[in-house]
Amino acid sequence: MKLPVQLVAGSVLFGAFLVVACLSLVWTPFPVTELDIAAKLQAPGNGHWLGTDHLGRDMTSMLMAGARTSIAVALVAVGIGIILGVPLGLAAAARRGSLLDEVIMRANDLIFAFPSLVIAILITAVFGPSAVNAILAIGIFNVPVFARVARGAALSIWQREFILAARVAGKGPALISAEHILPNIANLLVVQGTIQFSMGILAEAGLSYVGLGAQPPTPSWGRMLADAQTFFYSDPRLAILPGLCIVMTVLGLNLMGDGLRDLLDPRLRRAVR
């Protein structure tokens, strides 16, 4: 089987950041929180591959640890979306047209009216800023997305004959959803998961940039961009490096998503031709 080019390119790009993020758990060139004011704003070289920031922290180490923060926040947020959203969508599809379906879908519409930044603002105003609140905000935003995708896909599977066979065999809606519907919509969920993952990385960067995400000393790309703003004009490197990391990670994930969609659903590929 020939893999789509985007899938390969995206996986390599995102995979590189994933490896770096994992590596940062056990090793970074310098300790991430080590300040060395005497060595501040150093150009690349001198043991610091990418130079140092305004507090003398090693940029390479910060970027590595930032990858960890971004990926962890976005991954858990996607997890929340799937764990809460998919069962809701499956339940709504299994009881199509019922009060339960109506309630779930209207609740979805309601959450959709709250952009993730607004959710984050509300949570932060009440509980204070933290990475956990950023995860919650992005995660809550993901729930209706997965619920809708799961419901829409499940509805068409429910019309199939093998579902009728399962019902004749005496299986209830819950069992059918788990055993027959879920495996058949897993492809779509994986593709949507990739898209939400990349949106999560962007959202996390935005939240940290405005100070609603990970708090210092936890390094995060968005936070680094906010810090860099003051020194941007004298030393653009400080803002360009974290920005490029965000772009490449998100690009990698988006390419992966496109490639996966082509791979898992050839009908779409033909439609685009």
Add this chain to the structure above:
Amino acid sequence: MVHYAVTRLISLTLSLVAASLVIFLVVEVIPGDPAAYMLGLNASPEAVDALRDALGLNGSLPERYLSWASGMLRGDFGTSYTYRVPVADLVAQRLWVSVPLAIYALTVSTLIALPVGMLAAARRGRAVDYGIIGATQLGIAVPNFWFAMLLVVLLAITWPVFPAGGFPGWDAGAWQAIKALTLPAVALALPQASILARVMRSALIETLGQDYIRTARAKGLSEGEALRNHGLRNAMIPVLTIIGLQFSFLLAGAIIIEKVFFLPGLGLLIFQGITQRDLVVVESVVMLLVFAVILVTFLVDLAYAAVDPRLRHGR
């Protein structure tokens, strides 16, 4: 059409009530006394009592919700604790920055995206198409606030064409104000335009495969004519959906972009509200943002019905 509009209007009202309840309850779950929370640790009990009184916190939960909600309906959003002025006045000032910014960005994004999407669809499978796909792929991956920073360096510092930040106010003349909003609007528009161009492209390509386009071609129209006369209207449905959805992203995005350019809009107001623990401000601005999103969804639904008669009569 009237029946459809009325049904949508009822659902709009219900959404607003539900959203206001959610916001009210979230702020209510603050552990402890909101008055004490707002005043901080060193507040005297008398001050806390006075603020409780001023905020109307001594009533029961339903009473407080009703007075908050009915106040908003009358345009009374309460009094900001830190500014000691009505929140409605504060918000009204800031709206003059945020709303023009969002509209400006939406206009820029639509003006770029629709022709680019059409071009890609017309040249599908050729170099131009691949170039556009690649460029939009990149545009989606760029965080708008980072793009904003790059724009500042390029067009405000290196070549000082636009101001690097701040807002002179509309009193300084429309030209100055528009100049100050240009870089923020372009930064906001880039990712949105990329998404919109892709949607436009795939909607058009899908339309081009329809039988009625083949019929139109068979009766002698060129591909461009067939697309303009028969295809565009059908392709506009997914495009309208995305434009509607994007408005909420633009408003949220505007909050972040305002921080890059130090624009005195709703975003700056809300962040001050958070740091100064001014819950009245936060609550009201969040409600306003959610109201805007719900209202736009309603308008998009009406726009659908206008382009697609099936929706008016269907289900």
